[in-house]
Amino acid sequence: MSATQGARERARTEITAAIKEEARRQLAVEGAAKLSLRAVARELGMVSSALYRYFPSRDDLLTALITDAYDAVGEAAEKADAEAPDGAGHRERWVQVCLAVREWALAHPQEYALLYGSPVPGYSAPQTTAVPAARAVTVLMAIARDAHGSRGLAVERVPVGLRGEAERLAADIAPDFPPAVAIGFVKVWAELFGLISFEVFGHFHRVVEEREAFFVHAVEGLAGVAGVLGE
Amino acid sequence: MSATQGARERARTEITAAIKEEARRQLAVEGAAKLSLRAVARELGMVSSALYRYFPSRDDLLTALITDAYDAVGEAAEKADAEAPDGAGHRERWVQVCLAVREWALAHPQEYALLYGSPVPGYSAPQTTAVPAARAVTVLMAIARDAHGSRGLAVERVPVGLRGEAERLAADIAPDFPPAVAIGFVKVWAELFGLISFEVFGHFHRVVEEREAFFVHAVEGLAGVAGVLGE
DNA sequence: CCAAGGCAAGAGCACTGCTCTCGTTTTTGT
């Protein structure tokens, strides 16, 4: 909080960062299952019990990594949107953001697995991760919103049985969205991560070869479902 | 192989099955991360080292569970298709099969996570699981094939940059499919599991409430992308 | 300046996957 903090406090934040960094390193190499508190401590030249001053348990370390990872993917999405060329249409922005998320996932498969793979313990982080988790989706939502504002939105109709859910959903996540757009958006959100997960988790092995082109084609289709048209 | 096998051989298959059964039980309760060989052995009244006569390692036990799980979801899909009413259109069959996969996943979340969540070790099963893994997708492919045969197929066009990939893909997975259908089918396949994974892994918590209706709406949309029309 | 609290270290507990050895039992080859 303050620029000049006590030496002890500074040491604490530094060591905490070092622990997370080393944990992230081991996570990338061995995967979440084999992430070992003792190994992290060993590599940092401290004894394992000392590490518990910083993280009360292994799961808390993992939760911290999850929060950071959500932030990282959110930042990648935000950066991609910000760097989109000025004249870019909504669909082009959409594709660029999706590509950024995919590339982050491919570059950090184990961290991605922490976020969108199997939930490791019982339930790790209920509320703490909610805010950073929303960053990436907020970017895509903003694009849909812009498309909506400039009438670049066209969406399929919602079946009657789902109309109540659609209205409730719109009210919850984006009150300015028409219910049909809200439903379409959630669909697309989940489907996007189906595409990324299949690629990251190896299900496209010996199936899809030109993966980036395939991905772009797919998310262009998804943009249509979310109602994000071209220019 | 033979109906009358030696007592030893019969005991072996029985014990192997008992081990997998108990492992599956523990998997459902605690999750894959905490599945313990020793706990399984303990529950079965044998010593842990004896278990290694049946599975060379913990990962091999997991691989066996994965194979069985692929078979289970494949069987669920096949059954749903077989039980579809006689006059059912292609789209209705499609939805029923998707629902069956989803319901299996919701009923066996930990086993589902083994298949479509984070790949646990490095890579567990390369070729062994390929055949059972294909069962479910084969069912959906058959529906698309039937739709194709009765001209119930209409699919978006493939961009030029992806045309080569589309042809190669069609030749690999379904030579009787037009390239555009093959591409659309793979897209839909991945997106379907995005929907299921988000629901099973809890990403729809406090987002989607009427989940079955939402799912049906979503997979009806996917049917369209795969080119499977109504009646 | 001194008590209070944060800190690192070590020992220790209960648990894990896995290996090896050692008798016993079943199957197999002659």
Added chain:
DNA sequence: ACAAAAACGAGAGCAGTGCTCTTGCCTTGG
């Protein structure tokens, strides 16, 4: 039918894990 070979269960043991507790040191705040 008998001996050799293979399969098996039990136990001890190794290296590793998450986590707790106690013991001193040292930086803080009053």
